[in-house]
């Protein structure tokens with residue numbers, strides 16, 4: 004008999020109950036007891052849902068108040084000294100201090116100014132962010148939480164037998180960073196393992212028969228030493244499980260050359276991701292030891308598409324034929340953490356498209372059907388299979404998905420469409436003559452503070468409470484005010500302020516065909532923060548200009564240069580749920596063509612500087628280095644396709660947020676944007692060095708105003724950063740701007756800050 008399993012369920016709740024409860028706790032509106040009762044209810048509901056859906060191996064300890072990596076740090080007592088933790092079990096205030104900053108766990112509502120939170124970074128190539136554990140050379144570990152045991156017992160008390168989930172010791176160490184002294188985190192493995200033995204013993208004593216250990220780092224490029232660490236860790240763990248069986252979960256990619264290591268680990272079940280890497284099945288079946296079971300991750304844990312049963316069954320049946328159903332588990336590719344919760348809550352969604360989708364709740368049912376198909380035969384699930392096939396067929400043949408005009412246009416894209424008329428050096432001359440900007444031109448990244456008034460007006464407009472004309476007038480007034488302020492302060496290149504945009508991707512998604520917005524498709528981004536990415540379901544077509552009206556109006560308010568503001572194709576792709584029936588590169592090219600048309604319309608409307616934001620280029624990098632070149636090629640091509648249609652006189656800007664440029668500088672240069680602005684103020688301009696080393700020829704605006712902080716930077720501070728920049732850049736290259744958009748800041752911080760920024764540029768102009 005094959006077993007239906009799950010690796011993890013979203014914890015936010017179908018109505019984002021967790022977010023609300025945690026935020027209420029932070030603001031002191033509820034106490035710890037009330038918070039924990041909300042959490043308990045959520046966990047109970049999720050376990051029961053999984054049970055009712057027919058899942059037999061149900062995970063526990065997949066819940067988290069903030070983040071599962073932070074939970075692991077708390078579990079093993081990896082609390083950095085600055086939090087002044089006194090030992091014992093990590094209390095809630097220490098826990099939230101590590102997540103959000105603040106003083107020594109004394110009060111979670113205290114200002115976060117005192118002590119820095121753990122750094123946050125992306126969880127592999129998902130849009131989830133985890134807190135990076137910090138280790139020191141003398142790091143000691145000790146069991147400092149009994150959360151896994153508590154949650155196992157909590158489920159058991161409800162009559163539900165679960166498989167507790169732990170982040171594996173090797174991945175945990177590899178995901179962390181060391182402070183001050185550079186040490187190999189894996190050198191801490193011997194000190195860490197005993198804590199895992201402790202928690203395994205406690206789980207076994209509580210009655211757990213299985214434990215799920217996640218080792219997603221097994222799908223990354225590993226050194227030999229790292230592979231050896233895996234051997235060592237699991238050879239020891241296996242003797243300390245208190246008799247529990249281990250399911251070792253790998254996900255987000257193929258094991259590739261780590262397969263030999265993975266199959267040699269003494270575990271009872273190996274989970275593999277067959278959505279990202281279906282091609283690995285044969286090799287795994289060839290090498291899997293006879294006593295090991297295989298968990299087949301066939302249901303996509305990180306996208307919203309209905310599973311194609313025939314495709315999954317082809318993989319499942321192959322595995323069953325080779326090793327027998329008794330050694331097979333069927334589950335999602337990875338934890339369902341990365342899926343929205345429940346499609347049934349999407350009451351307003353376009354009915355045709357809804358048929359093609361599955362959220363976490365529906366994915367459980369898919370796992371159940373696939374498992375029953377193996378165990379009871381196709382005839383017993385004939386209705387479900389037929390229904391699924393009909394949905395797949397409808398999606399494959401829908402004219403809303405496939406548009407000949409879009410496909411034809413993509414087929415006619417030529418290299419020359421990705422080339423500006425002349426090289427940067429020549430363009431620079433033309434632009435200097437026509438734009439007549441001063442040395443060290445000043446500008447901003449696009450958005451101005453999104454005040455309550457703006458949010459309220461937008462919400463009312465979306466609800467139909469204010470008419471089109473009234474809303475337009477409101478936005479025009481915002482633009483006019485922003486422009487007046489920018490003129491007063493003396494900025495050289497103005498922006499319209501982006502008051503009409505809620506989000507830089509959603510705004511374009513709403514206006515492009517082939518996209519659909521959801522009401523409830525929330526997924527956790529980090530902590531209590533959730534995002535609701537638009538869904539790209541079909542070929543992408545621009546119905547008409549998307550931003551021209553606003554930019555044109557803005558330009559009409561001023562004699563100064565107005566910068567048009569667009570989001571780039573790679574970022575739109577990266578921050579959406581992407582269709583799975585064609586390569587990402589093709590979808591990206593379609594978006595690029597839509598943006599290209601918008602760029603040309605802006606140019607035709609008299610906008611002479613156009614910024615195409617691409618903050619997500621770096622984060623789109625594949626997990627394996629061997630895949631980088633192909634990705635960088637098509638993503639750069641897409642940016643160029645979007646931007647290169649303009650005349651030499653039109654200046655193209657791009658913007659990227661905090662990013663490590665070292666290993667992608669060639670690609671950044673290949674974008675051939677006339678100007679790039681980047682986030683550098685917190686790195687003290689260090690990020691610029693790679694541009695200098697590479698002899699990056701085009702213009703650069705290294706951010707001098709840290710927009711993540713309410714602090715008003717002084718003229719001296721910014722001038723000193725600019726001088727640093729001039730150590731490595733030529734004066735003609737240097738622009739003066741903040742790190743990023745100002746939408747999360749308050750006007751009373753922004754106003755003096757930008758004034759100081761303009762003054763810093765003036766001081767510098769006098770000096771050179």
Ligand code: GLN
Nearest residue numbers: 448449450616618744745
């Ligand atoms: N133009 C956008 C803004 O100013 C850029 C945002 C971003 O880089 N994330 O808000």
Ligand code: ZN
Nearest residue numbers: 659660743744
């Ligand atoms: Zn930014």
